[in-house]
Amino acid sequence: MDDLEAIRQLKARYFRFLDTKDWDGFRTVFAPDVHVDVSTDGGGTFDGLDAFLEFLVPTLTGVVTVHHGHMPEIELTSSTTASGIWAMEDLLQFQPQSGIAEVHGWGHYHETYEKVDGTWRIKTTRLSRLRLEVTAVEPT
């Protein structure tokens, strides 16, 4: 499998592990020192996989999520580094007691990747948004 396909499938696993809440699998797609920037969603920035997971896991517990990535633009920047942009859509269904029914968003991931010991991992990721819709639970 060539490097571009390996990186596409790396990100595919990111999405699948995220939405099936396979957190052990999810950890394997990142470099340990990953930098995550989801400040566009009010989520802030995170340095290191542990810090990101400490935020993400409780945030998504009890939330039915769908994240899809589209039309990757991956570019090898050296034999062991790459950059990529993915269009994305996410749809989050919250527990009613949260007061939020759904969050539906569209945007782009801007990422870099690093190959260590033959395996590609996500090194940095930043989310930009085209649109973000928050639907409140309707009062009964």
Place this chain on the structure above:
Amino acid sequence: MDDLEAIRQLKARYFRFLDTKDWDGFRTVFAPDVHVDVSTDGGGTFDGLDAFLEFLVPTLTGVVTVHHGHMPEIELTSSTTASGIWAMEDLLQFQPQSGIAEVHGWGHYHETYEKVDGTWRIKTTRLSRLRLEVTAVEPT
């Protein structure tokens, strides 16, 4: 065209033939002895292409469908066999007299493929769901 790309385009034709209701084309993407498992949707399992089509064609007649596949994870398991996972979304718009307005779903296809006489075909397919929303027709 390499095997991974051939399998991606095979599944692309599956989606296009399905949504354009090109049933002659649709038949060409499957092995004759395909095993289909859509039991997660209440659709049951089917052995053989004829049995699957006898279920599918009347079920979708008069239904406007959109099925999209995303982020394929295809792995060659031999020179003539492969496995794959596709994230998916489907949106079905029914005739009003059915009482159902729309069915909107998200999940994953879990598949195997077989190459016979140089052509890849879908050998087995199973749908798992992250979320499935059924919207009833609103009473007037």
Place this chain on the structure above:
Amino acid sequence: MDDLEAIRQLKARYFRFLDTKDWDGFRTVFAPDVHVDVSTDGGGTFDGLDAFLEFLVPTLTGVVTVHHGHMPEIELTSSTTASGIWAMEDLLQFQPQSGIAEVHGWGHYHETYEKVDGTWRIKTTRLSRLRLEVTAVEPT
């Protein structure tokens, strides 16, 4: 990067430049004599990039757009020409004063591509629709 991947990334840039309203970038993905057929949406046909942009830019000004392409079926028809089909979804959010809240569509792009001086560009594109939903602004 092989030709199929180059064409996939060409179309990826089409989508990204379109939704981020990067019109200078958008121009780079087309042949100057591109033929565009969006008559299925009532948009007519356009010969040449300038004519297309004169239609498109004012049409989309003030509109938040998301266009996603899926499951490309790209075929090289010579060393410098190719054809392709992309499944697509688009979601347009208009300014309230337009009277239209949203347009949400699904369909396929049917395209040809041409390689000139080593660079692939979109030569012809035609949009067909599976479904198109127009939501009016609700009266207050």
